[in-house]
Amino acid sequence: MGLSAAFVLALRALGRNKMRSGLTMLGLIIGVGAVIAVIGIGEGAAKKAQEQLAALGSNMLFVGSGSVNRYGLHVGGFQTKTLVLADARAIVRECPSVSAAAPGTETGQQVVYGNENWATQIRGTEPQYFEVRTWPFSRGTSFSEDDVAQAATVAILGDTVRKYLFGSRNPIGETVRIGTLPFKVLGVLTPKGTSPGSTQDQDDVIIVPLTTVQKKLLGQEWLRWIMVSAVSRQASYIAQKQIESLLRDRHKIRPGDPDDFVVSNLADVADAAAEQGSVMTVLLTIVASIALLVGGIGIMNIMLVSVTERTREIGVRMAVGATEEDVRLQFLIEALVLGLIGGTIGIVFGIACSLAVSQGLGWPIRIPAYAIGISTLFAITIALFFGFYPAKRASQLNPIEALRYE
Amino acid sequence: MTTVNSATPADSVPAARSSGALVEVHDLRKNYQLGETEVHALRGVTLSIHPGDFVAIMGASGSGKSTFMNILGCLDKPTSGRYLLEGTDVSSLTKKELARIRNQKIGFVFQGFNLLGRTTALENTELPMLYSKTNNKDRERRAREALDHVGLSDRADHFPSQLSGGQQQRVAIARALVNLPRILLADEPTGNLDSRTSVEVIEIFQRLNASGLTIILVTHEPDIAQFAKREIVFRDGQIRRDDVVEVPRVASEVLKTMPTIEG
Numbered sequence: 001m002g003l004s005a006a007f008v009l010a011l012r013a014l015g016r017n018k019m020r021s022g023l024t025m026l027g028l029i030i031g032v033g034a035v036i037a038v039i040g041i042g043e044g045a046a047k048k049a050q051e052q053l054a055a056l057g058s059n060m061l062f063v064g065s066g067s068v069n070r071y072g073l074h075v076g077g078f079q080t081k082t083l084v085l086a087d088a089r090a091i092v093r094e095c096p097s098v099s100a101a102a103p104g105t106e107t108g109q110q111v112v113y114g115n116e117n118w119a120t121q122i123r124g125t126e127p128q129y130f131e132v133r134t135w136p137f138s139r140g141t142s143f144s145e146d147d148v149a150q151a152a153t154v155a156i157l158g159d160t161v162r163k164y165l166f167g168s169r170n171p172i173g174e175t176v177r178i179g180t181l182p183f184k185v186l187g188v189l190t191p192k193g194t195s196p197g198s199t200q201d202q203d204d205v206i207i208v209p210l211t212t213v214q215k216k217l218l219g220q221e222w223l224r225w226i227m228v229s230a231v232s233r234q235a236s237y238i239a240q241k242q243i244e245s246l247l248r249d250r251h252k253i254r255p256g257d258p259d260d261f262v263v264s265n266l267a268d269v270a271d272a273a274a275e276q277g278s279v280m281t282v283l284l285t286i287v288a289s290i291a292l293l294v295g296g297i298g299i300m301n302i303m304l305v306s307v308t309e310r311t312r313e314i315g316v317r318m319a320v321g322a323t324e325e326d327v328r329l330q331f332l333i334e335a336l337v338l339g340l341i342g343g344t345i346g347i348v349f350g351i352a353c354s355l356a357v358s359q360g361l362g363w364p365i366r367i368p369a370y371a372i373g374i375s376t377l378f379a380i381t382i383a384l385f386f387g388f389y390p391a392k393r394a395s396q397l398n399p400i401e402a403l404r405y406e
Numbered sequence: 407m408t409t410v411n412s413a414t415p416a417d418s419v420p421a422a423r424s425s426g427a428l429v430e431v432h433d434l435r436k437n438y439q440l441g442e443t444e445v446h447a448l449r450g451v452t453l454s455i456h457p458g459d460f461v462a463i464m465g466a467s468g469s470g471k472s473t474f475m476n477i478l479g480c481l482d483k484p485t486s487g488r489y490l491l492e493g494t495d496v497s498s499l500t501k502k503e504l505a506r507i508r509n510q511k512i513g514f515v516f517q518g519f520n521l522l523g524r525t526t527a528l529e530n531t532e533l534p535m536l537y538s539k540t541n542n543k544d545r546e547r548r549a550r551e552a553l554d555h556v557g558l559s560d561r562a563d564h565f566p567s568q569l570s571g572g573q574q575q576r577v578a579i580a581r582a583l584v585n586l587p588r589i590l591l592a593d594e595p596t597g598n599l600d601s602r603t604s605v606e607v608i609e610i611f612q613r614l615n616a617s618g619l620t621i622i623l624v625t626h627e628p629d630i631a632q633f634a635k636r637e638i639v640f641r642d643g644q645i646r647r648d649d650v651v652e653v654p655r656v657a658s659e660v661l662k663t664m665p666t667i668e669g
Binding site: 005009012016312313315316317318319320321322323324325326399400403 | 476479481501505506509520521534536
């Protein structure tokens with residue numbers, strides 16, 4: 001019997017029992033759907049995490065001033081006054097794995113423009129900050145080294161601040177008031193969205209020269225943080241070690257005493273996120289595999305029933321000249337067709353599920369071509385694997401007994 | 407209809423033996439195990455059937471006639487003895503080769519018709535050709551010819567459930583004929599039919615036999631056996647009687663004397 005004839009035969013046989021064929025496929029549909037949804041949601045989440053990390057800056061390390069242990073009591077972060085500008089300069093100068101470092105401090109202030117006002121974070125830093133954080137401008141330019149040297153009252157707006165204060169107007173060249181001081185707006189940053197793992201809006205910020213915050217807004221000489229760019233992602237781990245030992249040295253911390261600063265490596269955060277993602281993927285893959293397995297057992301179960309029910313048909317086919325191979329092929333192809341149709345419906349179902357999840361949770365979804373390939377392959381393999389035993393059983397029926405079967 | 411040509415030299419495989427017998431069995435024995443006891447279904451059967459013969463096989467149930475038919479039909483193998491079909495020793499063939507012989511040389515007609523449900527008469531008739539190398543166009547043409555031959559060309563697209571018993575049996579005959587077999591094996595073909603329909607089916611058999619087809623018919627009805635040319639009676643796994651029917655009944659004549667039931 002030719003393959004195409006066998007396919008036609010299988011389609012007809014399945015068509016004669018649509019309800020049962022549908023139920024047989026249900027397990028596979030759910031299994032394949034789950035695989036697609038898992039991959040779609042997982043890939044989407046991974047992509048989102050990557051984008052968020054990329055938004056933080058390339059190969060970035062964050063050096064924060066530490067907590068202070070007062071009479072045995074740890075009091076918050078950013079409390080020590082030991083992190084200073086000279087540390088930032090020393091890091092760039094003395095750590096070979098570091099390409100750039102931006103010192104900074106911040107304070108919360110009310111900002112006013114015309115009738116609008118907005119409470120936001122005022123961040124004082126230096127021009128290399130925008131490089132370290134890979135944060136491009138949507139309009140205007142950065143302030144200069146001179147502005148830093150002179151503690152100029154110039155400001156760069158985050159996109160959220162721009163939206164609240166200026167709406168659709170062009171803020172470049174306008175003057176906003178921070179606290180009591182007027183600042184000239186030099187530029188606007190592109191939106192970065194929320195930071196990974198929190199709901200903090202990274203665009204709700206105004207960036208001004210470091211010295212301006214230190215001298216005119218806070219009256220503090222020390223830094224809250226230094227953002228450091230490593231030469232590469234691999235180098236970020238070495239850079240972390242270098243910075244730690246350099247700062248301990250500079251801050252004269254004796255061996256065994258705790259650091260008065262905190263260095264966190266964003267590569268760690270990325271790795272943690274990736275690990276979390278892969279743990280999720282493994283778990284969901286196990287669930288999806290179980291669903292597929294159950295689907296396969298469903299196929300086997302119903303095909304065994306079908307073989308029993310069609311015993312006479314098998315007997316007739318053998319009597320008119322079907323060989324064992326012909327009968328086996330017939331049932332295998334029925335299983336294959338079930339797998340193909342079930343797989344296809346499952347893919348559609350999986351895409352629909354992922355879309356529903358992305359709508360509901362606001363996650364992006366991304367269904368790569370390989371997901372569709374893999375799940376189709378799975379469906380076919382499962383169908384053939386679990387169809388093989390019933391098909392073999394059918395082919396080994398004794399034609400005489402099969403013809404007599406009631 | 408080309409069925410009549412079934413014995414043309416062009417399709418016939420290696421020339422039959424000198425005896426010229428189509429079927430030649432020698433000391434055929436079949437034993438099988440039924441629980442603890444060994445059943446001797448056939449205890450040495452020897453006979454020859456020549457091309458063009460019409461043989462009725464009679465016997466009570468358990469006489470071995472069904473076992474004999476299964477072996478003749480290549481559905482079963484004898485425990486010992488020889489079975490030559492057209493000179494070929496069938497008892498030594500593989501399952502696959504036996505399937506090929508069933509497909510090409512043997513046509514089966516069963517008591518219970520054994521048509522596939524929810525499958526049209528035409529598709530049922532095409533069935534044997536699915537397992538031989540026949541292209542789609544030839545397949546449909548030959549199936550229609552076979553249906554035409556049994557007078558059912560107008561029922562080609564009906565399902566078995568829409569056909570009467572006689573019509574179903576005629577579809578089964580068309581199916582048996584479609585690959586131009588050497589022998590038609592009919593196992594109680596009239597067992598499920600009323601007497602008039604039975605004679606109608608036998609009339610088809612006689613017509614096919616007249617055009618050269620060898621027919622072997624198993625029946626337990628003596629008056630049906632009287633339509634054949636030769637009557638063999640089995641008992642206890644052996645041939646008890648093997649007689650020529652002096653004057654076979656003629657189905658087309660008998661039909662004239664029977665009341666018509668169908669309008």
